[in-house]
Structures are given as C-alpha cells and as structure tokens.
Amino acid sequence: MQEQARIRILVGKPGLDGHDRGAKVVARALRDAGFEIIYTGLHQTAESIVSAAIEEDVDAIGLSILSGAHMTYFPKIRKLLQERGADDIIVFGGGIIPEDDLQALEQEGIARLFTPGTTTEEIIAWVRDNVRPKSAA
Amino acid sequence: MATLAQRVRGGERRAAARLMRLLDDGVSAGFDALRELYPDxxxxxxxxxxxxxxxxxxxxxxxxxxxxxxxxxxxxxxxxxxxxxxxxxxxxxxxxxxxxxxxxxxxxxxxxxxxxxxxxxxxxxxxxxxxxxxxxxxxxxxxxxxxxxxxxxxxxxxxxxxxxxxxxxxxxxxxxxxxxxxxxxxxxxxxxxxxxxxxxxxxxxxxxxxxxxxxxxxxxxxxxxxxxxxxxxxxxxxxxxxxxxxxETGRFEDRVRRARVHHVRQALRDRFERRLDRAITEQTGIAGLIDAAASGEQDPYSVADAVLAELSVG
Missing domain, CATH: 3.40.50.300 (P-loop containing nucleotide triphosphate hydrolases)
Incomplete structure (x- = not known):
C-alpha cells in the first residue's frame, strides 16, 4: 500500500521564560516546509514534553530555551526519553547558548543547537537531512 | 518478541502511539495490527x-x-x-x-x-x-x-x-x-x-x-x-x-452499525484511491487514457469509465 508518511515534530518551550516568538516563528516555518508540528506552548515541564512526544509519536523534539536553563532542560529531556525507551526521538533546539555549553550538550546527545542569527531555511534544511518519519522505516 | 498488537493490548503507550502513526501514514503493517486488535x-x-x-x-x-x-x-x-x-x-x-x-x-x-x-x-x-x-x-x-x-x-x-x-x-x-x-x-x-x-x-x-x-x-x-x-x-x-x-431505545446498536458502515466505506475509499494512484504511475494503459483526457482528445467521463474498466480487470 502506498504510504503517506509525514515528519512530525514537537515544538515546545520548557521552563519559565515567556518569550515564545522564536518558537512560533520556527513552528510556522516548519509547517510551511510540509511538516506536522505539535505545538505545546509555553511553560512546559520536561516530563510533560516527553509524555506528549511519546503520545504523538513524533520523530523529533525542537525546544526553544532563552532563559539560560538549557544545561538543565536538554539533558533532563534526553534522560527521560532514555528511561521511557524513546531515545530514538531526536532532540534539537535553539537559544542563547554559550560555545562551551554547546559542545557539552552535543556530547549529551542533543543532535543540533541553533544560535541567534540562524535562518529558518537552515533549520528546515537540517531537519530534511536528519529527521525521517519513523513509520517509513 | 511481542507483536505490536500484543504490546498495545498490554497497555504500552509507546506501541499504541506507533500504531496510530502507522495507520495515519497508511502503512500496511498498521492495518495488520488493527485487524488483530479489532475484536477488542x-x-x-x-x-x-x-x-x-x-x-x-x-x-x-x-x-x-x-x-x-x-x-x-x-x-x-x-x-x-x-x-x-x-x-x-x-x-x-x-x-x-x-x-x-x-x-x-x-x-x-x-x-x-x-x-x-x-x-x-x-x-x-x-x-x-x-x-x-x-x-x-x-x-x-x-x-x-x-x-x-x-x-x-x-x-x-x-x-x-x-x-x-x-x-x-x-x-x-x-x-x-x-x-x-x-x-x-x-x-x-x-x-x-x-x-x-x-x-x-x-x-x-x-x-x-x-x-x-x-x-x-x-x-x-x-x-x-x-x-x-x-x-x-x-x-x-x-x-x-x-x-x-x-x-434504552436500542438506538445504540443502530449507531454502532452506522459507524461500522462508515468505517468500511472510508477504508474502501482509501484503498481505491491508493490503487488508482498506483495504477496511474504503474499501468501505462491508464496513464495513456488520462493523457488522452489531458490533451482534450477525449472527454473526462469516457476516460473515467475506461479507467474504471481497466482497474476492475487488473
């Protein structure tokens, strides 16, 4: 039977910062690139993001963190995904992240981090190159 | 190893979520699992x-x-x-x-x-x-x-x-x-x-x-x-x-029956559409018929009838 697989990505913002403009711009750009975006909005906990990602069977989670809490949330979400046997879900994100932290997070298994100045085209191109719909396996 | 259907039955949320994905994406393995689960x-x-x-x-x-x-x-x-x-x-x-x-x-x-x-x-x-x-x-x-x-x-x-x-x-x-x-x-x-x-x-x-x-x-x-x-x-x-x-009025059964009929019709429509898509790309005869409509050589109704006849043969 012919398949109609679409890439599904959860876009969310963990933690306390209330700046969701970036997340919304990225969500819209990814939609316009033909992906299905589950937008979960502001003030998410790591647990709620992981639960939603599992129920929605997303291929990737894209997080926007501008509060400086990136060293807490990214590793925590990776750990929760591992605990629930879902660490095949790719985690990427964006925010104001210092160079040293970028390297540390990439070692923790965060697939890609985008810093200020990144164009939406770059993000879309990265998703196309790195994310596959799981149903197409 | 447990099948996807067995894992869903066992209450595994991840398995249920994956099955929904396969069904949404029209992957045949999903329909196999759903067939197994249908009695539930x-x-x-x-x-x-x-x-x-x-x-x-x-x-x-x-x-x-x-x-x-x-x-x-x-x-x-x-x-x-x-x-x-x-x-x-x-x-x-x-x-x-x-x-x-x-x-x-x-x-x-x-x-x-x-x-x-x-x-x-x-x-x-x-x-x-x-x-x-x-x-x-x-x-x-x-x-x-x-x-x-x-x-x-x-x-x-x-x-x-x-x-x-x-x-x-x-x-x-x-x-x-x-x-x-x-x-x-x-x-x-x-x-x-x-x-x-x-x-x-x-x-x-x-x-x-x-x-x-x-x-x-x-x-x-x-x-x-x-x-x-x-x-x-x-x-x-x-x-x-x-x-x-x-x-109490016995209408619940009516609604269940109605829902099942809708479900069959939907499944039929999906299958027909996919078969048609495949036939258009794979069967040169059908592609030719559609070309004849595209060029204006034949009217769309005659072409549709001819395609339908082709499909029931194939």
Whole structure:
C-alpha cells in the first residue's frame, strides 16, 4: 500500500521564560516546509514534553530555551526519553547558548543547537537531512 | 518478541502511539495490527465535539476529561486540526489547552492533521479511535477541525455529538440551518457569561422546535463557561443521559452499525484511491487514457469509465 508518511515534530518551550516568538516563528516555518508540528506552548515541564512526544509519536523534539536553563532542560529531556525507551526521538533546539555549553550538550546527545542569527531555511534544511518519519522505516 | 498488537493490548503507550502513526501514514503493517486488535474494540463510548473556531472546543474537552477522570473513567482524545493545502504541513495546537492531563496515564491525547480530507476528520480518525478503544479507554472524544459547515463525518463516527456555539454568533446561525442542527445530540452554549446568551439560546431553541424530534430525542441546550469549568458537570450528565437513552431505545446498536458502515466505506475509499494512484504511475494503459483526457482528445467521463474498466480487470 502506498504510504503517506509525514515528519512530525514537537515544538515546545520548557521552563519559565515567556518569550515564545522564536518558537512560533520556527513552528510556522516548519509547517510551511510540509511538516506536522505539535505545538505545546509555553511553560512546559520536561516530563510533560516527553509524555506528549511519546503520545504523538513524533520523530523529533525542537525546544526553544532563552532563559539560560538549557544545561538543565536538554539533558533532563534526553534522560527521560532514555528511561521511557524513546531515545530514538531526536532532540534539537535553539537559544542563547554559550560555545562551551554547546559542545557539552552535543556530547549529551542533543543532535543540533541553533544560535541567534540562524535562518529558518537552515533549520528546515537540517531537519530534511536528519529527521525521517519513523513509520517509513 | 511481542507483536505490536500484543504490546498495545498490554497497555504500552509507546506501541499504541506507533500504531496510530502507522495507520495515519497508511502503512500496511498498521492495518495488520488493527485487524488483530479489532475484536477488542466496541467497548468505548465515543463523543464528538464540533463547533466554529474560537468557540472553546479544546477548553471544553479539557474540562470534560477532568470530570470523567473524577468519575473514574479513562479517556482518549483525538484532536484534529487542518493541514495547509499549500505546504501539506500543519500546526497541531490543541494540546496547549489540555495540559492538566499530561502526567495522567488514564488519558491519551493524539493530534491529527486532516491531510486533505474533508468532513472535519482525518482519514485515519476512525482507525485511531479503534486503537484507543482497544487500549481500553472508556470514553473517546473526537474534536473536529471546526471549520463550520462540513463537519458531518462526526455523525458517522460518534455515539453522541456535541455542537458548541457561542453568544453573538451571527453567521453561525446560518451554519446551523445548513445542517449542524441534524448533527447535534446536545447543544453546548459556551461562553455563557457573554452578552447575548439569552438571545442565542432562544434562536437555538426555535431551530430545535422547527426541526421537530424525529428520533424521539430532543437535543438539550447546556450552558457552559469552559474557561472556569462552570456547567461542565451538567454537560457530562447530559452526555450520560443521551448515552443511556441510546441504550434504552436500542438506538445504540443502530449507531454502532452506522459507524461500522462508515468505517468500511472510508477504508474502501482509501484503498481505491491508493490503487488508482498506483495504477496511474504503474499501468501505462491508464496513464495513456488520462493523457488522452489531458490533451482534450477525449472527454473526462469516457476516460473515467475506461479507467474504471481497466482497474476492475487488473
């Protein structure tokens, strides 16, 4: 039977910062690139993001963190995904992240981090190159 | 190793979520698993929620889920949002309003995009509902796209359908006339603290009177303020009343039969469409026929008949 697989990505913002403009711009750009975006909005906990990602069977989670809490949330979400046997879900994100932290997070298994100045085209191109719909396996 | 169907039966959320994905993406392994699970379906009570964008459907569903959880029921939610016809992408944002249940294993929320399907549901909605049913969810809520006038597919799927309206709707009254009236088992007048609520209720009531009670059930009008939860207990009771009425009058079986027939027709349409797509790319004879229509050499009706004849042979 012919398949109609679409890439599904959860876009969310963990933690306390209330700046969701970036997340919304990225969500819209990814939609316009033909992906299905589950937008979960502001003030998410790591647990709620992981639960939603599992129920929605997303291929990737894209997080926007501008509060400086990136060293807490990214590793925590990776750990929760591992605990629930879902660490095949790719985690990427964006925010104001210092160079040293970028390297540390990439070692923790965060697939890609985008810093200020990144164009939406770059993000879309990265998703196309790195994310596959799981149903197409 | 356990099959996908066995893992769903065992209550594995990840397996259920993956099965829904396979079904949504039209992967045949998904239908094999669903075939295996089909004997486990038919227990859930299915409630449809439709209404215009901004009428508060998601917030209302969130509140209904809370009441049902308090009453010890497990709940599945299927929330449908539109796919962009230009890009094929979608933003599915209904979960934003259903976050109080995120840590609750008795609730499973799944967002689906219409992917070009009309009628307010995605092609996969019935399949995803079947998975939630097999998971053992007591209630399953389907929240339709909510574009207004063509949400009729919910009738073929849900046991009880709610139509959500708000005061000051104006044009929505036209939508009611155009067919939403026939969908509603229950009218929900949400945002009941807004101006014009009495007038809106009068208008809906007049319309109900006009429609008569053909089926022996007169749709109640329930006022709610979903943002505060006011009236939601009454709404949950109204849903129970309707489900009980269906049971007592034997109409529940009718609705189940109707839903099964809709399901078969949907499955047939999907299969036919896929077979046609494949035939157009693979069978040169059919591609040739379509070319003949493209060039204007033949009329579309003769070509369609010829293609149909080809397909039944192949």
């Amino acid at each position: 379906t038919g227990r859930a009570r299915i409630v449809g929620v439709t209404g215009s964008p901004g009428s508060g459907k998601s917030t209302l569903v969130d509140q209904l889920v809370r009441v049902w959880r308090d009453r010890g029921l497990t709940v599945g939610v299927v929330a449908i949002d539109p796919t962009s016809p230009f890009s094929g992408g979608a933003i599915l944002g209904d979960r934003i309003r259903m976050r109080q249940h995120e840590a609750d294993d008795g609730v499973f929320v799944r967002s689906l995009a219409t992917r070009g399907n009309l009628g307010g549901l995605s092609r996969s909605t019935r399949d995803v509902v079947a998975v939630m049913d097999a998971m053992g969810m007591d209630r399953i809520v389907i929240e339709t796209v909510g574009v207004g006038q063509d949400e009729v597919d919910i009738v073929g799927t849900a046991h009880t359908s709610l139509v959500v309206l708000v005061p000051g709707m104006g044009d929505d009254i036209q939508a009611i006339k155009a067919g939403i009236l026939e969908i509603a088992d229950i009218f929900v007048l949400n945002k009941a603290d807004h101006e014009g609520v009495d007038r809106a209720e009068r208008e809906i009531r007049a319309m109900i009177e006009l429609g008569g009670d053909l089926d022996g059930w007169k749709p109640p009008i329930v006022r709610t303020i979903a943002s505060s939860g006011e009236g939601v207990l009454n709404l949950a009771d109204a849903v129970d009343d309707h489900l009980r009425w269906l049971d």
